[in-house]
Amino acid sequence: MIIAFDFGIKNIGVAIGEKILKKGKALNKITVNKGCPNWNDIKHLFKTWQPKHVVVGLPLNMNGTRQDMTKKAEKFANLLKHKFNISVELHDERLSTKEAKSLIFNQYGFKILQKSNIHSIAAVIILESWFNQSLL
Secondary structure, eight states: OOOEEEEESSSSEEEEEETTEEEEEEEEEEEEEEEEEOOHHHHHHHHHHHEEEEEEOOOOOSSSOOHHHHHHHHHHHHHHHHHTOOOOEEOTTTTTTHHHHHHHHHHHHEEEESSSSSHHHHHHHHHHHHHHOOOO
């Protein structure tokens, strides 16, 4: 099992998936309070799903340069690695949130888009992109 996170300063999207199927499934997002994720929720995720590997979306500008969120996502990935003693890989997440919004809008319309779990759908997109590019 592999778990993916779409890191954000208010919410962190979460997805799980299997390398064999190369498919992800969105889970409930994790709320971030004053820049700090709920580590008990993350601990519960790890206990429930027992991932062998973690993928964290790496926010970059469209031209590939770093942005303010890049360092925050790297710090989050590093904390996951050390708190849970697990292999963590950063993966380019450019346009994942935009793609998630588009998928939700096209399937369900605008009203659902406003209430949906965009961040966890973005985590699925990040995970499936990683599956398609990974050598693991």
